[in-house]
Amino acid sequence: MKLFGRSDKPPEVYDNVYAGLRQLYKTRILPLEETYNFHDFHSPALTDPDFDAKPMILLVGQYSTGKTTFIKYLLEQEFPGIRIGPEPTTDRFMVLMWDEHENQIPGNALVVDPNRQFKHLSKFGNAFLNKFQASTIDNAVLKSLTLVDTPGILSGEKHRVDRGYDFTGVLEWFAERVDRIVLLFDAHKLDISDEFRRSIEALRGHDEKIRIVLNKADRVDHQQLMRVYGALMWSLGKIINTPEVTRVYVGSFWDQPLHYDANRRLFEAEHQDLFKDLQTLPRNTALRKLNDLIKRARLAKVQAYIISSLKNQMPAMFGKDNKKKELIKGLDQTFAQIQREYQISPGDFPDVNRMREQLKDMDFSKFHSLRPRLLEAVDSMLATDVAQLMALIPKEDSLASAEINPPTIHAGAFGGAENSPFTMGSGEGVDAGRDDADWIVAKDKPNYDETFQRLNPVDGKVTGAAAKQEMIRSKLPNSVLGKIWKLADVDKDGMLDDYEWALANHLIKVRLDDNPLPNTLPDHLVPPTKRDLVE
Ligand SMILES: Nc1ncnc2c1ncn2[C@@H]1O[C@H](COP(=O)(O)OP(=O)(O)OP(=O)(O)O)[C@@H](O)[C@H]1O
């Protein structure tokens, strides 16, 4: 099963890229920005969280489409404050991020924390901040990604509530800053409410970030699914400008058996495509931040040329006010002259009228003249340092082929299960048989042996292809079966002997009884014939 890139390696690499970007910004670009009033004209100085923020994924959809379940499925873990249910459940914007300590941070605390990127959300007021929180957990996926769960969008009149804050405004704020927007629809219940329509409209302008998930697609039969798909595209066509280029992923994004499994293969392929897309986000984010920094550096240079040129044209003593007016009026000529002198393309210049407005309130005599040293620092950064950082960003291929490292469950109800007989799950599911002297699978092995023989074992072992045919009869999704396969192939020879086969079937039963699967095989489940392998 491919889930996400290795939890330890990539983030380290990105940390290096981000640290590199931050360092370049502070030492090369920031001095230039400060000297030539960049922050008054363009945007405030970048802060550490602007560099360190992990790629973010925003989940949006009507209530009960499975947003929170999707997140739980990705993380293979519950998180503090999680609520899943058929009625509208999630009532807040919830940011899920990594921390070694599990915690819930209220919105009011988030926006005053200088180490976080949420400062500007305070403008949406208290009604919003009360419905904004972060949950932190020690989960490997969150080491590379931050996820944002959102309140379900309501359907129809009877559900209309006044949220007391600018919901679409908040969505827009996030849309601008996230790397992916996953829009969820329920194949079983496809009705697009007015509020949802408005919300999608708020996401306009970020089309390239949008991915659409037609979830719960196994709840309808094949024919119905085709109809729902068509209806979805038709409705989207009226809201999004180019729905045909927006990718739609059809499937069921949770760890339960499929209901109608006629489309198993399609769902599996769609699943892999979506996960691959999300998997490459960390790499793309590093590239995007690098590009943004290059753009910013070029703008800072132009700003320096403009401001220093205005400074040079000012008289030393008398007639300053008149000269200032004259310079503002003739700003386009100053631009043209800088273009010629430094060979800068017109596209790199700010809007001339906007700059005229901004210049009105400025004291030109405080402007600085050109300091070549500052510009050289930025030029050498663009010429050499940027290339070095590029080399640090791993190639897409190496990321995609990176081994998965499924997050371990330490949180929530599972926290104490390993070492106390009183917590939930003890003696059930994979834990059953922990204290028995006999291998718990032994009593059912005769049954499993029958199917084993039918699979034509060679030298006492069945191949993956043969086993797969039998295992998918459980209707469990391939991602779960893949995990079971890995747990059951104890000696890792890519085949299953009769003991391993029995174990695989035992694990399938455990999962079908709605118990979670472990990431490593507990000792008491290791077949007696393989015990020497693990000791
Ligand atoms: N892939 C799926 N197939 C079938 N049912 C699902 C699937 N995912 C979730 N569900 C069920 O749908 C219901 C809603 O799930 P969930 O709470 O995750 O949705 P949500 O979009 O987060 O809702 P809300 O907007 O109200 O917070 C739950 O009962 C859940 O068990």
Ligand SMILES: [Ca+2]
């Ligand atoms: Ca939810």
